[in-house]
Amino acid sequence: MELIKLFKDKKIGDEVVVEGWIRSHRPQKEFGFIDFSDGTCFKHLQIVYDKDLVNFSEVTHFLLGCAIEVKGELVASSGKQKIELKAKEIKLLGDCPSTYPLQAKGRPTREFLREVAYLRPRTNLFGAVFRVRSIAAYAIHKYFGEKGFVYFHAPLITSSDCEGAGEMFQVTTLDLEKVAQSGKVDYSKDFFNKFTALTVSGQLEAETFALAYRNVYTFGPTFRAENSNTKTHASEFWMIEPEMAFCDLEGDMDIMEDMLKYVVTYVLENASDEIDFFDSFVEKGLKEKLNRLVKSKFVRITHEEVIRILKEANVKWEFEPEYGEDIQKEHEKYITEYFDGPVFIMNWPKDIKAFYMKQNSDNLTVAAVDLEVPGAGELMGGSQREEDYDKLVSRMEELGMEKDSMEWYLNLRKFGGCVHSGFGMGFERLLIYLTGVENIRDVIPYPRTPGNCEY
Amino acid sequence: MELIKLFKDKKIGDEVVVEGWIRSHRPQKEFGFIDFSDGTCFKHLQIVYDKDLVNFSEVTHFLLGCAIEVKGELVASSGKQKIELKAKEIKLLGDCPSTYPLQAKGRPTREFLREVAYLRPRTNLFGAVFRVRSIAAYAIHKYFGEKGFVYFHAPLITSSDCEGAGEMFQVTTLDLEKVAQSGKVDYSKDFFNKFTALTVSGQLEAETFALAYRNVYTFGPTFRAENSNTKTHASEFWMIEPEMAFCDLEGDMDIMEDMLKYVVTYVLENASDEIDFFDSFVEKGLKEKLNRLVKSKFVRITHEEVIRILKEANVKWEFEPEYGEDIQKEHEKYITEYFDGPVFIMNWPKDIKAFYMKQNSDNLTVAAVDLEVPGAGELMGGSQREEDYDKLVSRMEELGMEKDSMEWYLNLRKFGGCVHSGFGMGFERLLIYLTGVENIRDVIPYPRTPGNCEY
Numbered sequence: 001m002e003l004i005k006l007f008k009d010k011k012i013g014d015e016v017v018v019e020g021w022i023r024s025h026r027p028q029k030e031f032g033f034i035d036f037s038d039g040t041c042f043k044h045l046q047i048v049y050d051k052d053l054v055n056f057s058e059v060t061h062f063l064l065g066c067a068i069e070v071k072g073e074l075v076a077s078s079g080k081q082k083i084e085l086k087a088k089e090i091k092l093l094g095d096c097p098s099t100y101p102l103q104a105k106g107r108p109t110r111e112f113l114r115e116v117a118y119l120r121p122r123t124n125l126f127g128a129v130f131r132v133r134s135i136a137a138y139a140i141h142k143y144f145g146e147k148g149f150v151y152f153h154a155p156l157i158t159s160s161d162c163e164g165a166g167e168m169f170q171v172t173t174l175d176l177e178k179v180a181q182s183g184k185v186d187y188s189k190d191f192f193n194k195f196t197a198l199t200v201s202g203q204l205e206a207e208t209f210a211l212a213y214r215n216v217y218t219f220g221p222t223f224r225a226e227n228s229n230t231k232t233h234a235s236e237f238w239m240i241e242p243e244m245a246f247c248d249l250e251g252d253m254d255i256m257e258d259m260l261k262y263v264v265t266y267v268l269e270n271a272s273d274e275i276d277f278f279d280s281f282v283e284k285g286l287k288e289k290l291n292r293l294v295k296s297k298f299v300r301i302t303h304e305e306v307i308r309i310l311k312e313a314n315v316k317w318e319f320e321p322e323y324g325e326d327i328q329k330e331h332e333k334y335i336t337e338y339f340d341g342p343v344f345i346m347n348w349p350k351d352i353k354a355f356y357m358k359q360n361s362d363n364l365t366v367a368a369v370d371l372e373v374p375g376a377g378e379l380m381g382g383s384q385r386e387e388d389y390d391k392l393v394s395r396m397e398e399l400g401m402e403k404d405s406m407e408w409y410l411n412l413r414k415f416g417g418c419v420h421s422g423f424g425m426g427f428e429r430l431l432i433y434l435t436g437v438e439n440i441r442d443v444i445p446y447p448r449t450p451g452n453c454e455y
Numbered sequence: 456m457e458l459i460k461l462f463k464d465k466k467i468g469d470e471v472v473v474e475g476w477i478r479s480h481r482p483q484k485e486f487g488f489i490d491f492s493d494g495t496c497f498k499h500l501q502i503v504y505d506k507d508l509v510n511f512s513e514v515t516h517f518l519l520g521c522a523i524e525v526k527g528e529l530v531a532s533s534g535k536q537k538i539e540l541k542a543k544e545i546k547l548l549g550d551c552p553s554t555y556p557l558q559a560k561g562r563p564t565r566e567f568l569r570e571v572a573y574l575r576p577r578t579n580l581f582g583a584v585f586r587v588r589s590i591a592a593y594a595i596h597k598y599f600g601e602k603g604f605v606y607f608h609a610p611l612i613t614s615s616d617c618e619g620a621g622e623m624f625q626v627t628t629l630d631l632e633k634v635a636q637s638g639k640v641d642y643s644k645d646f647f648n649k650f651t652a653l654t655v656s657g658q659l660e661a662e663t664f665a666l667a668y669r670n671v672y673t674f675g676p677t678f679r680a681e682n683s684n685t686k687t688h689a690s691e692f693w694m695i696e697p698e699m700a701f702c703d704l705e706g707d708m709d710i711m712e713d714m715l716k717y718v719v720t721y722v723l724e725n726a727s728d729e730i731d732f733f734d735s736f737v738e739k740g741l742k743e744k745l746n747r748l749v750k751s752k753f754v755r756i757t758h759e760e761v762i763r764i765l766k767e768a769n770v771k772w773e774f775e776p777e778y779g780e781d782i783q784k785e786h787e788k789y790i791t792e793y794f795d796g797p798v799f800i801m802n803w804p805k806d807i808k809a810f811y812m813k814q815n816s817d818n819l820t821v822a823a824v825d826l827e828v829p830g831a832g833e834l835m836g837g838s839q840r841e842e843d844y845d846k847l848v849s850r851m852e853e854l855g856m857e858k859d860s861m862e863w864y865l866n867l868r869k870f871g872g873c874v875h876s877g878f879g880m881g882f883e884r885l886l887i888y889l890t891g892v893e894n895i896r897d898v899i900p901y902p903r904t905p906g907n908c909e910y
Binding site for chain 1: 457459474475476477493494495496520521522548549550551552555571573574576577582585586588589592593596597600603605606607608609610611612613614615622624625626627628629631632634635636637638639640646647648649651653659660663664666667668669670675676678680682690691693700701842863864866867868869870871872873874899900901903905906907908909910
């Protein structure tokens with residue numbers, strides 16, 4: 001049976017059969033202790049055995065990593081768990097040699113574990129990280145599902161480029177060797193008969209669904225072929241992109257705040273062992289940080305006010321804050337500390353934001369919002385979308401964007417267009433916040449970064 | 456407010472404000488009727504208005520597709536819904552011209568609607584299809600979430616090829632024009648410094664997680680660059696791939712059956728309006744078909760027995776059934792009719808199945824299973840995985856497979872390997888079954904097929 005069920009349903013005196021892996025083993029002359037886990041929960045089970053086992057001598061040689069089946073009786077324990085398993089039979093299901101890379105001695109570093117990414121979910125740290133990944137993903141689906149949002153699967157291979165910029169991965173079935181030999185690229189021979197690439201965002205397509213269903217969200221992979229090797233960039237990552245019709249920037253922020261609090265609460269309640277572990281071994285104060293977030297009221301303030309506060313601050317900035325310009329990490333940090341909590345920064349200078357954002361009547365700013373969270377920086381970004389056809393067209397023209405392939409997007413403004421808004425959250429950014437693990441490579445099962453595509 | 460809430464919470468006499476779109480409009484001299492929807496549920500709301508409206512004359516000119524806000528009082532109706540909305544104010548939020556492609560007259564064909572895929576979720580049919588897509592996806596997450604399965608995000612860009620075959624899409628940042636000019640392909644200049652492609656399956660990577668968490672599943676996009684234009688092939692589609700450690704073929708089938716029944720039940724309960732619609736207008740008897748599935752006991756039978764039954768049948772086959780060979784659509788159909796219900800066909804000839812499947816002791820078959828469902832054909836396929844290192848290696852060698860890049864996969868058999876099983880279900884195949892819509896292009900928001908990659 002599964003450990004998660006055992007801990008929930010079984011009591012001292014019960015006979016059980018469990019299957020799982022040896023996480024550590026202390027064999028003695030007359031008896032032995034096995035730290036045992038089957039991965040179904042964070043908790044391990046201690047197994048005790050003695051010479052009554054018919055294969056006692058064999059069992060004493062079972063190494064860390066072995067898969068075993070244990071039949072026995074649950075007995076009281078003085079250890080961390082209140083129960084342990086007194087083994088009557090221990091059977092080897094899958095052997096493991098002493099060359100197994102995950103040895104208890106000489107605790108492997110995170111860098112080393114990235115090299116054996118296929119084994120790292122077996123460790124306490126990564127076991128907890130990827131379980132929290134799963135639980136947080138479930139919380140997101142639950143939040144939107146219960147609110148009646150339609151889950152929209154955005155296309156991954158695309159012929160449109162959302163941000164009008166963005167370095168994209170090309171997708172092709174052309175034989176590159178033949179391209180090299182023939183000396184020309186003939187897209188009429190390519191699978192889709194044209195240039196196609198991996199999407200950088202499902203937002204534009206999500207808007208088409210919001211104007212049919214009112215409330216929709218995406219939750220899927222997106223891609224950036226950005227050649228940057230930082231702790232926060234991956235080439236393949238998962239995004240959540242909700243999109244709501246008849247919803248302005250205020251309504252957008254309401255959902256951003258509500259969703260974030262829901263997901264954090266859900267993780268606190270459903271991954272409490274994991275959160276305690278991160279709190280003890282990864283980021284001291286993590287649990288308190290998450291609990292505070294859930295209770296806090298998010299501040300809403302304009303970009304202009306933020307710049308004023310920054311300019312008035314008695315701080316020597318590395319980058320001087322300026323009206324009409326972007327803000328830097330040091331500014332983000334200051335602002336969340338200034339308000340001692342999460343801050344929505346609204347109405348950004350239009351020149352540093354995307355073409356589809358609603359232009360404010362001042363002609364200088366757009367109805368965009370970034371959410372700054374203490375200890376996380378920018379966790380989400382959103383905006384009201386420009387619903388005015390003429391304004392959208394003239395903005396695209398200003399930016400020199402190609403309009404023909406975007407006719408469908410523009411048409412949304414012609415065919416019963418209305419006020420609508422949305423936002424995006426990088427799922428891994430949320431996970432870094434939830435776990436305290438700083439590197440994006442450590443919250444993605446098989447991370448893709450420049451030069452790295454194993455498995 | 457949202458219609459789904461209105462129908463749930465509001466009663467005759469209540470004052471409400473709703474926002475949504477005109478789905479049809481019959482203006483008369485003294486009054487008018489608007490069929491109104493906001494997309495939050497299948498049901499529409501009838502709006503009645505008369506000359507008391509200050510902008511009566513303007514409102515009579517609002518066309519199908521317009522976004523409007525309506526303030527009024529809920530009153531009793533003699534129509535399909537028990538209530539309708541007596542308007543006190545109707546405000547135009549977004550205009551829509553008479554050139555709007557979705558006109559009520561001359562009902563647009565599914566083929567035409569594919570051409571305007573960005574508008575089709577606004578129709579009754581596609582509105583229902585993509586809501587069921589969302590509800591079914593939620594049901595899948597709910598099923599596995601409640602069972603404690605870890606949701607695993609398989610990598611999309613990959614350097615390994617699961618099936619050892621399969622036509623893949625290459626992913627590259629090489630400038631193809633430069634490749635053509637230079638006359639050579641230099642992968643050291645590519646983003647990942649090697650050939651990479653879009654995954655055809657997340658199974659092999661899911662196995663690494665199953666051997667850490669016991670029970671895991673994937674639910675994400677997969678890709679096939681197969682140049683086939685059929686009703687059931689798309690180049691980009693979503694797959695569910697559960698993988699369970701300490702689970703044999705029998706346990707695998709238990710979960711396949713249980714999951715399918717759960718999802719179908721959930722959809723019947725949570726998309727009843729949509730299912731009724733499909734039953735009336737798309738596939739007569741659909742609801743009965745789904746209800747029967749939920750109540751049926753799935754038959755379990757070997758491939759060999761199936762061939763025997765087929766051979767004994769008094770049928771003139773187009774393809775003669777043969778021991779050791781694959782079965783055809785006509786055979787699948789016969790078998791599900793023969794047993795009058797879903798059939799698990801087990802123990803397939805190893806030569807027609809994948810390298811990773813568990814070799815049976817007869818040396819001829821593998822512990823593979825296909826689920827055949829009446830009216831759907833093959834809905835899922837799974838297998839016990841070969842956990843024996845030597846057998847797996849020799850099978851790969853027999854098939855001339857490259858082993859070096861698969862060392863991690865082979866190592867799973869060395870490091871505490873154990874009996875484990877899994878299966879795959881194409882999400883769109885399930886949706887075709889659930890909705891009665893036959894063409895895969897009509898159950899994917901933005902389908903990708905050879906030569907087609909719009910949006």
